[in-house]
Amino acid sequence: MATDTRTISLTVNGQPVVAEVEPRRLLVDFLREDLGLVGAHIGCEHGVCGTCTVLLNGASTHSCITLAVQADGADISTVEGLADGGELHPLQDEFSAKQGLQCGYCTPGMLMRAREILTRNPDPSPAEVREAIASNLCRCTGYQFITEAVLAAAARMRATREVVP
Amino acid sequence: MTTADQATPGAPPVRDHSAKRRWVGQSIRRVEDPKFLLGRGGYIADRITPGTLHAAVLRSPHPHARIVGIETAEAKAAPGVHAVITGAEAAELCDPMPDFGPDPARHTWRCLAAEKVRYVGEGVAVVVADSRYLAEDALELIEVEYEPLPAVTDPERALADGSPLVHEALESNCAYERSFDFGDVERDFAEADVVVRDRLRWHRSGGQPLETVGAIAEYDPGTGSFTIDTNTLSFTSYLFMAAATLKVPVNKLDIRPVPAGGSFGSKLFANKPAMIAGMCARKTGRKVAYLEDRVDNISNCDHHGSDRVYDVELAMMRDGTMRGIKIDVIDDYGAYIQFGVGHHGNALAQVVGPYTIGSVRYRVRAALTNKNQQGAYRGFGSEVNNWMLEQMVDKAARELGLDPVAVRRMNFIREFPHFIPTGNVYDSGDYERVLDHALDLADYGHWRDEQRRLREQEGRYIGIGVITAQERSVFSATEFWFWFDEPGAPVTSTPESVSLKVDATGGITAVLYSCAFWGNSPETMVAQLVAEEFDCSPYDVSVVYHGSRDGLPATGPGGSRTTVMLAGAVEGAAGRIKEKARRAAAHLLEIGPDDLEWADGGYRVRGDPERKKSLGEIAIMLHLFKHSFPEDMESGLDASKVFDHPYTTMPSADRKDLGVFYPFVGHACHVPVVEVDIETGAVTFLHYAAVHDCGTLVNPRSLAGHIVGGTAQGIGTALYEEFVYDEDGQLLSSSFMDYLIPTAMEVPELTLGHVETPSPYTPHGIKGGGEGGRMMAPAAINAAVNDALAPLGVRLTELPMTPERILAALRAAGHAG
Numbered sequence: 001m002a003t004d005t006r007t008i009s010l011t012v013n014g015q016p017v018v019a020e021v022e023p024r025r026l027l028v029d030f031l032r033e034d035l036g037l038v039g040a041h042i043g044c045e046h047g048v049c050g051t052c053t054v055l056l057n058g059a060s061t062h063s064c065i066t067l068a069v070q071a072d073g074a075d076i077s078t079v080e081g082l083a084d085g086g087e088l089h090p091l092q093d094e095f096s097a098k099q100g101l102q103c104g105y106c107t108p109g110m111l112m113r114a115r116e117i118l119t120r121n122p123d124p125s126p127a128e129v130r131e132a133i134a135s136n137l138c139r140c141t142g143y144q145f146i147t148e149a150v151l152a153a154a155a156r157m158r159a160t161r162e163v164v165p
Numbered sequence: 166m167t168t169a170d171q172a173t174p175g176a177p178p179v180r181d182h183s184a185k186r187r188w189v190g191q192s193i194r195r196v197e198d199p200k201f202l203l204g205r206g207g208y209i210a211d212r213i214t215p216g217t218l219h220a221a222v223l224r225s226p227h228p229h230a231r232i233v234g235i236e237t238a239e240a241k242a243a244p245g246v247h248a249v250i251t252g253a254e255a256a257e258l259c260d261p262m263p264d265f266g267p268d269p270a271r272h273t274w275r276c277l278a279a280e281k282v283r284y285v286g287e288g289v290a291v292v293v294a295d296s297r298y299l300a301e302d303a304l305e306l307i308e309v310e311y312e313p314l315p316a317v318t319d320p321e322r323a324l325a326d327g328s329p330l331v332h333e334a335l336e337s338n339c340a341y342e343r344s345f346d347f348g349d350v351e352r353d354f355a356e357a358d359v360v361v362r363d364r365l366r367w368h369r370s371g372g373q374p375l376e377t378v379g380a381i382a383e384y385d386p387g388t389g390s391f392t393i394d395t396n397t398l399s400f401t402s403y404l405f406m407a408a409a410t411l412k413v414p415v416n417k418l419d420i421r422p423v424p425a426g427g428s429f430g431s432k433l434f435a436n437k438p439a440m441i442a443g444m445c446a447r448k449t450g451r452k453v454a455y456l457e458d459r460v461d462n463i464s465n466c467d468h469h470g471s472d473r474v475y476d477v478e479l480a481m482m483r484d485g486t487m488r489g490i491k492i493d494v495i496d497d498y499g500a501y502i503q504f505g506v507g508h509h510g511n512a513l514a515q516v517v518g519p520y521t522i523g524s525v526r527y528r529v530r531a532a533l534t535n536k537n538q539q540g541a542y543r544g545f546g547s548e549v550n551n552w553m554l555e556q557m558v559d560k561a562a563r564e565l566g567l568d569p570v571a572v573r574r575m576n577f578i579r580e581f582p583h584f585i586p587t588g589n590v591y592d593s594g595d596y597e598r599v600l601d602h603a604l605d606l607a608d609y610g611h612w613r614d615e616q617r618r619l620r621e622q623e624g625r626y627i628g629i630g631v632i633t634a635q636e637r638s639v640f641s642a643t644e645f646w647f648w649f650d651e652p653g654a655p656v657t658s659t660p661e662s663v664s665l666k667v668d669a670t671g672g673i674t675a676v677l678y679s680c681a682f683w684g685n686s687p688e689t690m691v692a693q694l695v696a697e698e699f700d701c702s703p704y705d706v707s708v709v710y711h712g713s714r715d716g717l718p719a720t721g722p723g724g725s726r727t728t729v730m731l732a733g734a735v736e737g738a739a740g741r742i743k744e745k746a747r748r749a750a751a752h753l754l755e756i757g758p759d760d761l762e763w764a765d766g767g768y769r770v771r772g773d774p775e776r777k778k779s780l781g782e783i784a785i786m787l788h789l790f791k792h793s794f795p796e797d798m799e800s801g802l803d804a805s806k807v808f809d810h811p812y813t814t815m816p817s818a819d820r821k822d823l824g825v826f827y828p829f830v831g832h833a834c835h836v837p838v839v840e841v842d843i844e845t846g847a848v849t850f851l852h853y854a855a856v857h858d859c860g861t862l863v864n865p866r867s868l869a870g871h872i873v874g875g876t877a878q879g880i881g882t883a884l885y886e887e888f889v890y891d892e893d894g895q896l897l898s899s900s901f902m903d904y905l906i907p908t909a910m911e912v913p914e915l916t917l918g919h920v921e922t923p924s925p926y927t928p929h930g931i932k933g934g935g936e937g938g939r940m941m942a943p944a945a946i947n948a949a950v951n952d953a954l955a956p957l958g959v960r961l962t963e964l965p966m967t968p969e970r971i972l973a974a975l976r977a978a979g980h981a982g
């Protein structure tokens with residue numbers, strides 16, 4: 001069958017990507033199946049749970065209700081781009097230290113959402129962290145240790161920023 | 166507290182827990198986590214390889230209808246479609262699903278509905294195509310002709326005469342009924358000063374992990390074997406039933422576990438997606454993935470939680486002494502009943518809570534209705550019993566004009582081991598210490614003052630709930646069959662197995678057999694337990710999840726059993742390895758084995774600590790230098806342990822005594838402080854303290870995480886979550902738009918405390934703790950809401966306490982909302 005496709009050009013974790021996609025192809029399927037970036041997960045498929053969260057031009061986006069063609073020209077960041085080589089990002093490290101994950105399924109979405117939060121507000125209060133991550137469901141942790149992890153990572157990231165002007 | 170008596174019949178030896186522990190009890194980082202943090206979790210959907218076909222299931226829009234005909238020609242001709250299988254065709258390809266229910270031949274359950282559909286969401290056909298997109302396109306092209314039938318969704322109506330029949334062959338919607346008496350119920354009620362009565366309603370919710378159930382199946386016609394990867398492996402010992410469904414010998418079926426994105430019970434023995442994928446793989450000759458979408462998982466997962474109507478009577482003395490309880494419960498099981506009434510066996514493990522109630526009458530009726538069937542959800546029915554009992558205790562205190570905390574305290578069981586009227590044992594505990602610690606953490610006195618002040622000065626309704634309840638752990642199989650006088654399968658064994666293999670360099674690999682990662686921490690638990698045995702770092706232990714086919718007997722997570730059972734298996738396997746290592750070391754050091762002692766990761770000569778052999782030094786000799794050892798020593802250093810349930814006794818023939826079936830019993834006290842807005846019906850938390858005692862903690866931080874997470878689920882159960890079926894049988898909450906899971910804004914920060922009363926019977930004194938939060942929170946929050954509304958004479962008796970229900974209760978009491 002001749003399938004109608006579109007060409008999209010975008011940047012994913014700093015790498016340029018050009019691809020042919022069906023107009024109806026979801027961004028999450030494009031990332032997972034076409035690019036092999038399986039960190040963005042599929043949870044509810046209707047934009048509620050947030051486990052598919054990636055950053056699109058720096059803004060957290062539910063990739064399960066975003067079409068791949070909508071990402072044409074965009075800069076996408078996924079959890080795979082978070083660690084710096086072998087070194088975990090402070091958010092990843094603090095999620096581990098505080099046990100801010102159990103099954104791990106919401107974790108990539110939570111990490112990307114947290115990264116966005118801390119970009120916008122490097123010094124959030126616990127209440128601000130809770131309000132900000134309320135976009136993402138976690139069924140395991142009850143959010144307490146996630147909140148602690150985000151706050152601990154924020155403190156480390158602020159300290160790093162002060163040292164490196 | 167008294168200690169266990171060695172002579173208690175059937176009890177294992179009382180252990181000495183005096184040894185110093187190096188790793189057990191440490192909140193180390195979990196060994197599982199790095200892969201998940203990097204987005205490389207390896208979940209089932211991550212493992213789909215190019216060329217794999219995708220299956221999608223056509224779901225019934227009708228709650229109850231006869232399937233008159235299905236037209237699939239157009240779907241079969243659609244682009245990329247490899248097969249379309251209807252329910253009738255599936256009934257030829259597969260035998261019925263594995264089913265532990267009371268009379269499976271009269272309520273037959275299949276992977277797809279064959280002749281009629283019995284609930285909205287039941288599968289009627291499956292399409293296999295090159296992609297999920299194409300499979301879903303083809304679903305639209307299938308024409309099903311239904312003859313709608315009247316539906317029944319109310320369990321009491323279902324049991325009444327003239328109700329539509331969910332299964333005609335059963336000639337009734339009552340799948341099971343039984344009444345048990347334990348102790349002298351009539352005497353206790355005759356001697357009681359007061360009988361407190363209530364009618365309570367608990368609606369159904371479910372685990373709803375963020376990852377649905379999925380499977381990738383491959384059939385090799387050359388060997389006649391299935392290989393199925395899935396996130397649901399459990400009960401390896403029972404997979405002959407799944408093999409029968411797929412019509413292959415069990416040694417031609419390998420079900421391999423992959424990490425699951427949460428379960429909370431909902432992936433327990435959840436074989437249907439694996440059976441559908443397997444059927445499709447065999448039919449197409451290709452590898453097939455079937456991953457539920459969210460609507461599948463909500464409407465067709467076979468793992469809805471309890472759905473009960475209670476009529477309860479509690480016999481009390483005027484001073485607050487509890488004497489006996491009569492429980493009459495109807496449980497709405499939905500359209501099938503795969504685990505029988507095991508959920509009520511579970512409740513009977515701790516039916517009297519932490520109290521010295523002397524007698525129990527328990528009547529259960531299992532109703533079949535046009536809903537998706539029940540399965541497992543964190544608590545497995547005993548959390549509902551906790552809620553019911555705590556509601557009754559609060560109501561009794563109120564009717565008698567007594568302090569609810571004092572009533573609990575005066576009825577506490579104080580001597581252990583304690584046999585409750587049903588026959589189950591509570592191994593150990595210190596309930597008063599837990600209560601005192603919780604009241605302290607909750608700042609109970611302060612909040613009682615605040616409650617009064619805010620009520621009087623600001624007209625606000627603050628409530629404080631105090632509940633004290635049990636958390637049974639480590640189930641034995643008898644709870645599933647003691648219901649029957651002549652059980653078909655009076656199974657006694659629910660083992661867990663571990664193999665430990667020491668390589669030539671002394672590195673240790675642990676193999677688990679039925680124990681997939683579900684968000685619990687089996688790798689961390691095993692790594693800490695192995696490290697404790699061998700003085701290595703837990704991060705140097707490698708953990709492997711073995712498939713089912715040539716695995717050792719195993720059961721997997723469920724009933725808060727994993728850590729205790731793995732601890733027993735690790736201890737047993739480690740003991741065997743150490744015995745061989747000791748003999749080898751003795752030979753190498755030219756000394757008697759009894760002159761050696763284990764220390765710092767090896768054997769050394771007693772009184773001469775410089776003469777020693779590390780495990781690595783022993784291991785390389787045993788791997789490579791067989792001829793340095795006596796003739797009877799084989800090469801290698803590995804051992805397995807099949808650890809059977811450590812404490813099960815058989816039910817009596819007359820079922821006056823159900824025996825010991827859930828012996829390691831934890832305890833908790835939750836104290837939430839809530840505010841109820843009587844204008845909107847909204848409930849918010851002002852404080853929440855929780856103290857748990859589940860014996861010795863292996864990793865306190867991970868247990869704390871389970872308590873907070875379980876409490877969050879309990880908040881959902883208490884306030885938000887419900888699979889709502891309307892009177893006609895339509896499912897109104899089939900997405901997360903309507904099925905409301907608590908977010909970070911609804912779940913408060915918990916103030917946590919632990920008390921550790923080691924079990925006398927388990928390695929290190931561990932008890933299971935994975936379900937505790939959800940076993941307590943619904944009861945505690947209901948108690949808090951009722952405490953808030955007490956001045957208005959309003960009491961909520963139905964969960965979840967949605968704003969609508971709270972406002973309706975206020976209106977019914979004459980307070981226009």
